[in-house]
Amino acid sequence: MKLSINGREIEVAPAAGERRLIEFLRDDLDLTGAKNACDIGACGACTILVDEAPAKVCAKRVKDLAGHRVLTIEGLAGPDGALHPLQQAFLDCGAVQCGFCTPGMILAAHALLLREPCPTREEIRHALRGNLCRCTGYQQIVDAVEAAAVHYRPAAAAAAAPEPAGTL
Amino acid sequence: MNAAGSKAWRNDGAAKVTGRAKYTDDLKFPRLLHAAPVYADFVHARLLGISTAEAGRAPGVVRILTAADVPGSNRFGQIIRDFRIFADDKIRFHGDVVALVVAETRDQAIFASALVRVEAEALPAVLDPEEALRPGAPLVHESHGSNLVNTHRIRRGDVAEGFRQADFVLEEQFRTQCVEHAYLEPEVAVGVPRPDGVIEVYGSMQHPFSTRRFVAACLGRPLADVEVVGTPMGGGFGGKDDTAAIVCARTALAAQLTGRPVKTMYRRDWSIRESYKRHPYRVTYKLGVTREGRITAVQCRILADGGAYCSVTPWVTWRSTVQCCGPYVVPHVHCDTQGVYTNNAVAGAMRGFGSPQMNFVVEQMVEIAAERAGLSGTEFRRRNLVRQGSVTITGQKLDNHKVAMEEVFEAVRTRIGYEDKLARCSHGRSDTGLLYGIGLAMSYRGVSLGAEGVDACAAILNVQPDGSILLEVGVHENGQGAEAAMSLLAARELGVALGRIRYRRASTSTVPDGGTTVASRGTIMGGGAVTVAAHELKLRIAAAVAARWRCPPAEVRFEDDWVLGPADRMPFADAIALMYRTQQFPYAFGVFQAPPVSWDERTGQGDAYFTWVYGCQAVELTVDARTGKVTLLNAVAAHDVGRAVNREMVRGQFFGGMAMAAGYALHEEILSRDGRITNTNLNTYRIPRATDLPEMTALIIENPDPQSPTGAKALGEPTNELLAPAIANAVYQATGRRQHSLPIRLGAGSREAPEETCAR
Numbered sequence: 001m002k003l004s005i006n007g008r009e010i011e012v013a014p015a016a017g018e019r020r021l022i023e024f025l026r027d028d029l030d031l032t033g034a035k036n037a038c039d040i041g042a043c044g045a046c047t048i049l050v051d052e053a054p055a056k057v058c059a060k061r062v063k064d065l066a067g068h069r070v071l072t073i074e075g076l077a078g079p080d081g082a083l084h085p086l087q088q089a090f091l092d093c094g095a096v097q098c099g100f101c102t103p104g105m106i107l108a109a110h111a112l113l114l115r116e117p118c119p120t121r122e123e124i125r126h127a128l129r130g131n132l133c134r135c136t137g138y139q140q141i142v143d144a145v146e147a148a149a150v151h152y153r154p155a156a157a158a159a160a161a162p163e164p165a166g167t168l
Numbered sequence: 169m170n171a172a173g174s175k176a177w178r179n180d181g182a183a184k185v186t187g188r189a190k191y192t193d194d195l196k197f198p199r200l201l202h203a204a205p206v207y208a209d210f211v212h213a214r215l216l217g218i219s220t221a222e223a224g225r226a227p228g229v230v231r232i233l234t235a236a237d238v239p240g241s242n243r244f245g246q247i248i249r250d251f252r253i254f255a256d257d258k259i260r261f262h263g264d265v266v267a268l269v270v271a272e273t274r275d276q277a278i279f280a281s282a283l284v285r286v287e288a289e290a291l292p293a294v295l296d297p298e299e300a301l302r303p304g305a306p307l308v309h310e311s312h313g314s315n316l317v318n319t320h321r322i323r324r325g326d327v328a329e330g331f332r333q334a335d336f337v338l339e340e341q342f343r344t345q346c347v348e349h350a351y352l353e354p355e356v357a358v359g360v361p362r363p364d365g366v367i368e369v370y371g372s373m374q375h376p377f378s379t380r381r382f383v384a385a386c387l388g389r390p391l392a393d394v395e396v397v398g399t400p401m402g403g404g405f406g407g408k409d410d411t412a413a414i415v416c417a418r419t420a421l422a423a424q425l426t427g428r429p430v431k432t433m434y435r436r437d438w439s440i441r442e443s444y445k446r447h448p449y450r451v452t453y454k455l456g457v458t459r460e461g462r463i464t465a466v467q468c469r470i471l472a473d474g475g476a477y478c479s480v481t482p483w484v485t486w487r488s489t490v491q492c493c494g495p496y497v498v499p500h501v502h503c504d505t506q507g508v509y510t511n512n513a514v515a516g517a518m519r520g521f522g523s524p525q526m527n528f529v530v531e532q533m534v535e536i537a538a539e540r541a542g543l544s545g546t547e548f549r550r551r552n553l554v555r556q557g558s559v560t561i562t563g564q565k566l567d568n569h570k571v572a573m574e575e576v577f578e579a580v581r582t583r584i585g586y587e588d589k590l591a592r593c594s595h596g597r598s599d600t601g602l603l604y605g606i607g608l609a610m611s612y613r614g615v616s617l618g619a620e621g622v623d624a625c626a627a628i629l630n631v632q633p634d635g636s637i638l639l640e641v642g643v644h645e646n647g648q649g650a651e652a653a654m655s656l657l658a659a660r661e662l663g664v665a666l667g668r669i670r671y672r673r674a675s676t677s678t679v680p681d682g683g684t685t686v687a688s689r690g691t692i693m694g695g696g697a698v699t700v701a702a703h704e705l706k707l708r709i710a711a712a713v714a715a716r717w718r719c720p721p722a723e724v725r726f727e728d729d730w731v732l733g734p735a736d737r738m739p740f741a742d743a744i745a746l747m748y749r750t751q752q753f754p755y756a757f758g759v760f761q762a763p764p765v766s767w768d769e770r771t772g773q774g775d776a777y778f779t780w781v782y783g784c785q786a787v788e789l790t791v792d793a794r795t796g797k798v799t800l801l802n803a804v805a806a807h808d809v810g811r812a813v814n815r816e817m818v819r820g821q822f823f824g825g826m827a828m829a830a831g832y833a834l835h836e837e838i839l840s841r842d843g844r845i846t847n848t849n850l851n852t853y854r855i856p857r858a859t860d861l862p863e864m865t866a867l868i869i870e871n872p873d874p875q876s877p878t879g880a881k882a883l884g885e886p887t888n889e890l891l892a893p894a895i896a897n898a899v900y901q902a903t904g905r906r907q908h909s910l911p912i913r914l915g916a917g918s919r920e921a922p923e924e925t926c927a928r
Contacts, residue, residue: 037354140823
C-alpha cells in the first residue's frame with residue numbers, strides 16, 4: 001500500500017493498514033504535530049488534511065489514507081524551513097499560547113483558505129468550529145487567518161511569496 | 169521581533185506552529201513502558217483488598233503497583249497531607265486510583281487495568297456540602313474529625329449597626345457549578361531512571377518544584393535525586409498542580425521499580441474523572457444600602473464544596489473572603505467562609521481562584537441594590553467603588569499604587585457606549601422574539617499569593633564568551649508566554665538585542681524554587697527576579713570595563729547592544745570578551761521577594777496583598793425569547809496590567825480569560841449521578857468554540873506599579889473573573905430575570921439539567 005504524506009511516497013505493508021493512524025503518524029513517522037487529546041474526534045487537536053480537507057486522525061486507520069494526498073503540520077513550511085505565511089501570521093497575531101491545538105488549527109485554517117481565499121470573520125469562525133482552543137478565545141486566531149488570506153489569492157500567489165504548501 | 173510591541177514574539181513560537189515543539193507525549197525513550205491507572209467504581213468505600221493476579225498474567229504486563237509498593241510516603245498535600253498516591257484505607261471519590269498497571273504497550277496496560285479486582289465495602293456517601301456539615305454525616309476523613317476543611321472570617325465594624333443605618337436590606341442566595349479546566353493536553357508524565365541513580369521526570373505540570381517534592385517523598389529519596397524537567401505544556405489554567413504531581417509520582421515510582429523509562433499518558437475520561445475542578449459555591453449575601461446609594465453593611469456566608477481532598481481549598485476560599493465585597497468600600501462586614509469535604513470530585517486551583525464565584529454574586533447584588541435605591545448601576549458603583557487612599561474591607565489602605573478602578577470602568581463604558589445601549593435593553597419585551605441586553609461587571613484583585621504563602625523567585629543570567637546569554641527563571645511556561653516575557657525583560661534591562669537571549673528551560677536541579685506559576689504571579693515575580701539579576705550582571709560588567717576605561721563604574725551605561733562610558737564605548741560582546749580575558753565571569757543570580765503582607769485570621773484584617781489590579785468588562789447579547797438561547801454579540805474589557813511586556817500576548821490573556829468565563833456563564837458544568845461524573849469527554853463537556861464567542865476588544869491600561877521592579881502586575885486571572893457576572897447582568901437587562909445560579913439556563917426551550925449536578 002502506498003501513502004503520500006507531505007509530498008513523500010511511503011510504502012506500507014498491507015498488514016499495517018489496520019493500525020490506528022494516530023499511532024502510525026506519531027510513533028512510526030515521528031510526525032507528532034497531530035495531538036491526541038480526546039480520542040473521539042471532539043477536539044480537533046489531531047487534524048490533518050486529506051486531499052486538502054480537514055480530517056481527524058484519531059478515528060482513522062492507516063488504510064484510510066491510501067490513494068489520498070495527506071498534509072500534516074510538518075509539511076506546511078517550505079523545504080528550507082521557511083515558515084508558511086499562515087504560520088507566520090499565527091506568530092505575528094499572537095494566535096499561539098500553549099500551542100497544543102495550533103497544528104490542527106493551522107491546518108483547518110489552511111483548508112479553508114485553499115477553498116475560500118476571501119473568507120469573512122464569520123466564515124473563519126465557522127470553519128474552525130471543530131477545533132477547540134482553551135487558551136486564546138480564538139480572537140487572534142481569526143485575526144491570523146484573516147491576515148494570511150491575501151497569500152492565498154491568485155494575484156498574490158502569482159506575484160510573490162512561497163506557494164502555499166498542500167499543493168505539493 | 170519587537171520590544172516595542174507591534175507584533176507578538178515568542179521564543180517557542182516557530183516550534184509550535186511547525187509541529188516541532190515536543191510535549192511530553194511526543195518525547196521518545198528507548199525501552200519505554202506504558203502505565204494505566206486503575207479506578208474502582210465506588211464513590212465512598214472501605215478498601216478491603218486488591219487482587220492483581222489476573223491482571224498480572226495479561227499480555228505484556230510488567231508490574232502492577234499499589235499503595236503497598238510505595239517506599240516513601242503514600243500521602244501528600246500542599247496544606248493537609250490527605251491525598252494518596254494510591255488509595256490505601258478508603259476510596260473517597262470516584263476518581264481515586266487504587267493501582268497502576270505497567271506494561272510493554274499502552275493498549276496492554278489499559279486492557280490489564282480492567283482485570284484488577286477491587287474488594288471494598290461501600291459506605292454512605294456525602295455529596296452535598298450542607299449535609300456534610302450536619303452532625304452524623306458520613307466522614308470523608310475520619311481522622312480529620314469532621315468534614316469541615318477550613319474556615320475564614322472577616323469581622324469589620326459592627327454589621328448590626330451597619331444594617332440599622334441602611335434604608336434597604338437585600339438578601340439573595342446564589343449557587344455556582346463545578347467546572348473543569350479542560351486543558352487541551354491531558355495529564356501525562358514520563359519517568360526515566362538515569363545511570364547516576366537520579367530519576368528524571370518529564371510531564372505536564374505547572375509547578376515542577378512541588379512535583380519534585382511529591383515525587384521525592386513518594387520514592388523516599390532526597391530532593392537532589394529527582395530532577396523534574398520543564399516540558400512544553402498544553403494548557404494548565406491552575407489545573408496541573410496536585411493531580412499532575414501525583415501522576416508524575418506514580419510514574420516515577422514505576423520507573424524506579426522497573427528500572428526502565430515509563431510513560432503514563434492520560435485518556436480524557438481519566439483526566440476528567442480524576443483531576444480537580446473549580447469549587448462549586450453556595451453564597452448567602454445580605455447587603456444594606458441607604459437611599460443615597462451608599463453600601464452600609466455586608467453579611468455573607470460562603471460554602472465551598474472542596475470534594476474528597478483538601479488540595480488548596482483553604483487558599484481558594486481565602487481569596488473569596490478577602491474579595492467578598494468586590495471593589496467597593498463597605499464599612500461593616502461580617503463574612504463566614506467554610507470549605508467542606510464531600511465525596512464529590514476534588515476542587516482545587518483554577519484560574520480566578522475563588523473570585524469568579526464571588527464576582528457572580530457581588531456584581532449582581534450591586535445592581536439589585538442600585539435599582540432598589542433608584543440609581544443607575546453606574547452611579548451606584550461610582551458612589552461606592554474604591555479610589556486612591558480607600559480602605560479595603562480587610563483594613564488595607566490602597567495608597568502604594570495607582571488605584572485605577574474608575575479608569576477601567578470609564579474606559580469600558582465609553583468604548584462600548586454603555587449608557588446609550590442600556591437604554592435600549594428589552595427588559596423582557598420584544599417584537600422580534602430576540603431580547604437585547606448589555607451588562608458589565610468590575611473587580612479588583614490582590615496580586616500574587618498574598619498572605620497565602622512565601623512569595624519569592626530567582627533568575628540566573630549566564631553570559632557566554634561570545635556575548636550570547638543564557639537565561640533561567642524559576643517560573644514555568646504554562647503556554648502563556650512566560651519565557652518570552654522573561655526574555656524581553658532581560659533584553660530590555662540589559663540594553664542588549666533580544667537575539668542574544670536564549671531562554672534555557674529550567675529544571676528543578678538548576679534553579680531555585682520560584683514558587684508555583686499560579687496567582688497570575690509569573691510576570692511580576694519572575695520579571696522582578698530577572699530585573700534584579702540584570703542589575704547584578706551590569707554591576708559586574710561595569711566594574712570590568714570601568715577598570716579599563718579608568719572611569720567610575722556608576723557612569724557605565726548599557727544601550728542598544730553597546731556598553732557606554734563617559735568617554736568610551738564598546739560593543740556588548742567585546743565587554744564580555746574582555747571579562748573572560750581577565751578571568752571574570754559575567755554570571756548573575758537575582759532574587760525578588762514580594763513586599764511584606766499581613767493577616768490576622770481571627771478578625772480577617774490585614775494588608776492582604778502587596779498590590780492590586782483593576783478590571784472591568786462589558787458584554788452585549790441577545791436572548792431568544794422562545795428557546796432561551798443566549799448569543800453573545802460583543803465584549804469589551806479593560807484591565808490595568810501595570811505594564812504590558814509583550815502586547816499581543818497580553819491581548820491573548822484578555823481573550824482567553826473572557827472565553828473561559830463565557831463557558832462558565834453559559835455552557836460548562838460537570839454533571840454527575842450519585843457522585844460519578846457523567847460528562848467525561850469534550851463532546852459532552854462543552855467548552856466554547858470559535859462560533860460561540862463574539863468579537864472582543866482588549867483595552868490595555870498601564871499604570872506601572874512601584875512595588876514591581878518591571879512595573880508589570882497581573883493579568884491571567886483578572887480577565888477570567890468578570891464576564892460571567894457581566895453576562896448575568898446583560899441577561900437581566902434583556903429578560904428582566906435575575907440569575908442566581910450558573911451556568912445560566914433560560915426558558916422552556918433551554919436544556920433541562922438531564923442529571924443531578926455535581927454538589928447542587
